[in-house]
Amino acid sequence: MLKRIIAIMLMGVMISCMLAGCGVVSTKNNQTEKSINTDNISNGAAKTAQKDTSDKKILIAYFSVPEDVTTEGIDANAGASIVVRNNNVLGNMQYMAMTIQEAVGGELFRIETTEQYPLEHSALVDKAKLEQNKDVRLELATHIDNLNQYDTIFLGYPNWWGDLPMPVYTFLEEYDLSGKTVIPFVTHGGSGFSSTIRTISRMQPGAQVSDNTLSISRNGVADCKDQINEWAKSLG
Numbered sequence: 001m002l003k004r005i006i007a008i009m010l011m012g013v014m015i016s017c018m019l020a021g022c023g024v025v026s027t028k029n030n031q032t033e034k035s036i037n038t039d040n041i042s043n044g045a046a047k048t049a050q051k052d053t054s055d056k057k058i059l060i061a062y063f064s065v066p067e068d069v070t071t072e073g074i075d076a077n078a079g080a081s082i083v084v085r086n087n088n089v090l091g092n093m094q095y096m097a098m099t100i101q102e103a104v105g106g107e108l109f110r111i112e113t114t115e116q117y118p119l120e121h122s123a124l125v126d127k128a129k130l131e132q133n134k135d136v137r138l139e140l141a142t143h144i145d146n147l148n149q150y151d152t153i154f155l156g157y158p159n160w161w162g163d164l165p166m167p168v169y170t171f172l173e174e175y176d177l178s179g180k181t182v183i184p185f186v187t188h189g190g191s192g193f194s195s196t197i198r199t200i201s202r203m204q205p206g207a208q209v210s211d212n213t214l215s216i217s218r219n220g221v222a223d224c225k226d227q228i229n230e231w232a233k234s235l236g
Contacts, residue, residue: 057149058106062156063168064091065117067124081121081158081187083222092187092221093156096214099225100154100185103232107150113138113167131166138167140174152181155200158218159188164196169203178206183235185214187221 066089067081083095090098097108115138118124131138157168164172184200186193192215201209214231216224 056151058104058152058154059109059144059147059150060097060101060106060154060156061109061111061144061171062093062097062154063111063158063165063171064093064097064156065119065124065158066091066094067119067121081218092218093158095221096185096187096216096224096228097154097156099228100156100232103229104154104235106152106154109144110142111167111171112141113170114141115139125160128160128165132161132163136166137170137173140167140170144175147175147177150180152183153177154183154185156185157196159186159191159194159196162191162194164199172200172203176206177204181208181210183210183213185216187216187218189218 065081081092083090083092085095094110097110100106101108118127130136155168157165182200182204184193184197186196188194193213197209197211197213201207212231212235214228216227
């Protein structure tokens with residue numbers, strides 16, 4: 001009788017151990033499955049983040065007025081406001097914008113007005129000064145269809161009388177650049193940016209105005225390609 005009781009007790013212990021072992025295996029399998037699912041979610045999030053980054057675009061907006069100067073016999077000229085390349089006359093800012101595009105990609109957008117500027121130097125600078133004195137806002141002839149697709153905006157302009165050209169004021173008032181990085185670049189006759197970067201920051205308080213800017217003398221634009229490439233590398 002005693003032997004039968006002991007045998008029954010041993011059998012019960014063995015069954016309990018077997019059940020406990022099966023429970024451990026079941027728990028381990030569940031943990032493994034959960035881990036795999038988590039990895040899949042992480043990989044999916046990484047792919048989504050990568051896709052979001054690749055969808056971001058660069059816009060290179062610039063204001064340029066190529067003056068009407070004699071270019072006969074000139075292969076490369078950085079006169080008052082032009083560069084000649086392959087017999088094509090380009091505005092200083094136009095040439096800089098195109099060179100920046102070659103270095104960083106992106107899309108070009110030229111800020112133009114419905115009222116044309118005079119192409120003769122004296123008349124052009126006189127008109128620019130008169131516009132500043134009267135705080136004129138000229139109507140723009142070109143517009144950006146979908147600003148939301150851009151997260152970085154290069155903004156180029158000549159330094160006119162120590163200030164932004166008035167069409168650039170119109171541009172900055174027409175568009176809200178909040179949440180975007182704005183990278184200014186300028187041509188000048190010796191004054192650099194003057195106070196124009198502060199003006200941009202004041203007009204676009206929601207934008208991140210970069211301090212890694214590009215300033216080139218108008219007399220050095222024709223030979224600025226290497227300088228622009230080095231600057232582009234520094235932007236990361």
